[in-house]
Every structure is written in structure tokens, then in C-alpha cells.
Amino acid sequence: MKSSLRNYNVQFSGLKDGLHQVSFEIGAEFFENFEYSLIESGEVLIDMELDKKPNMLTTRYKVKGVVNTTCDRCADPLELPVEGAFKLVFKFGKEQSDNEELIVLPPEAYMLEMAPYFYEFINVLLPARKVHEEGECNEEMVTLISQYSINSSDPDDEDDFEDDWDEDEEE
Structure with a gap:
């Protein structure tokens, strides 16, 4: 993992069972870590709620901000708002899961590398066709x-x- 993405790791070992809140500010340097990214830069806030239990971690995310990309119609810069909510469950074990909201962690895991998930959340919030408002192209x-x-x-x-x-x- 690139060193600048380590800021998005969450170490859960040592945390007491129960609810924990963590916030992440995502800026231009975050998106520079992903090759061929549709997003050039942005300012996004991700609030994460982590519910730690002995055999699993349930996480909820609120994503809100603005990203800069390129208009699909005119290729000029385009600023788009992003806002949404997500949930992931991390379970300790060895068997794999077909459920995309359930991630199986090895029993010895002590930290969550959240950067890839945050990147995916933000990209999922983009519209299928990214274009300026009528008349702004x-x-x-x-x-x-x-x-x-x-x-x-x-x-x-x-x-x-x-x-x-x-x-x-x-x-």
C-alpha cells in the first residue's frame, strides 16, 4: 500500500467492543494514488461508525463532498457533488464470501485498509453519464x-x- 494511503487505515486491535467514530478527509492527493482514476481531485468527508464485536466489525459510512472530473460531453473540467451511505461487515475467518457487503478477514488481522473501499464508494456515487448542466458545456x-x-x-x-x-x- 502506498504510504499516503496509510492515513486511511483503521487499527481495530486494542479497541474495546462497542461503537467508535472516525472521520476521514479526502483530497486531491488521495485520488492521485489510483491509476486511471475518473476523478482528478475532490474534497470528500467520510464519517465512519465502527461497531466492534468479538468475531466481527460492522461499519457504516456517510460520504459527502465534491469531486472534480471531466465532462463526458465536452471534455472540460466538471465539479460533481457526491453523497451517500454504505455499510460493510468484516468477519474473522478463513472461508470466502460471495456477499459484497461481507469481507472475511484472517483471524490475525488487526487493521482495516479503507482506501480502496473509500475510492469505490466515491466512484459508485458518480452518475453513469457525467455532463454539465444544459447550456454549461x-x-x-x-x-x-x-x-x-x-x-x-x-x-x-x-x-x-x-x-x-x-x-x-x-x-
């Missing part, structure tokens, strides 16, 4: 993209495109 870029795009939204253009192929086949 870089119009110059949108015009260029539509000018050079093969897939036109004008049905008449598609017919012309098909006709071009038909003419080539007849020759």
Missing part, C-alpha cells in the same frame, strides 16, 4: 465533436451516410 468543443462525429443525432444525416455505403457497393 463548452459550446466550441460540442460543435467540433458533432462536426467530426460519425454517429450523428440527425436521422437525415444517417440516411446520407447509409446512401454513401450503398453507392460504394454498386461500383
Whole structure:
């Protein structure tokens, strides 16, 4: 694990059974640790509630903040709010689990490496299509993209495109 991500580790050995609260501030340096990240930077607060029991840890998360990414339409910078809640259960054992909310830890584990989970939480909160509000896109870029795009939204253009192929086949 990269050293800058160690700030997101939670050592649970030595904690008494019961509820514990931990907060994490995630900034630009966090996202730099993930190759090919859709998120360039951001300011996200994650509040974690950890309920420690002898054989398991139940964790709940509240995620809230803003991330900076790229608009899927015009490729300009885009700031998006993210907000959501998650739950994970960490159980001690050797058998694997098919449930994505249940993570099996080896009996000798003493710490949770939360950075990958935090990264996943934030990415899950992004919309499938990340675009500016109507009228806020870089119009110059949108015009260029539509000018050079093969897939036109004008049905008449598609017919012309098909006709071009038909003419080539007849020759």
C-alpha cells in the first residue's frame, strides 16, 4: 500500500467492543494514488461508525463532498457533488464470501485498509453519464465533436451516410 494511503487505515486491535467514530478527509492527493482514476481531485468527508464485536466489525459510512472530473460531453473540467451511505461487515475467518457487503478477514488481522473501499464508494456515487448542466458545456468543443462525429443525432444525416455505403457497393 502506498504510504499516503496509510492515513486511511483503521487499527481495530486494542479497541474495546462497542461503537467508535472516525472521520476521514479526502483530497486531491488521495485520488492521485489510483491509476486511471475518473476523478482528478475532490474534497470528500467520510464519517465512519465502527461497531466492534468479538468475531466481527460492522461499519457504516456517510460520504459527502465534491469531486472534480471531466465532462463526458465536452471534455472540460466538471465539479460533481457526491453523497451517500454504505455499510460493510468484516468477519474473522478463513472461508470466502460471495456477499459484497461481507469481507472475511484472517483471524490475525488487526487493521482495516479503507482506501480502496473509500475510492469505490466515491466512484459508485458518480452518475453513469457525467455532463454539465444544459447550456454549461463548452459550446466550441460540442460543435467540433458533432462536426467530426460519425454517429450523428440527425436521422437525415444517417440516411446520407447509409446512401454513401450503398453507392460504394454498386461500383
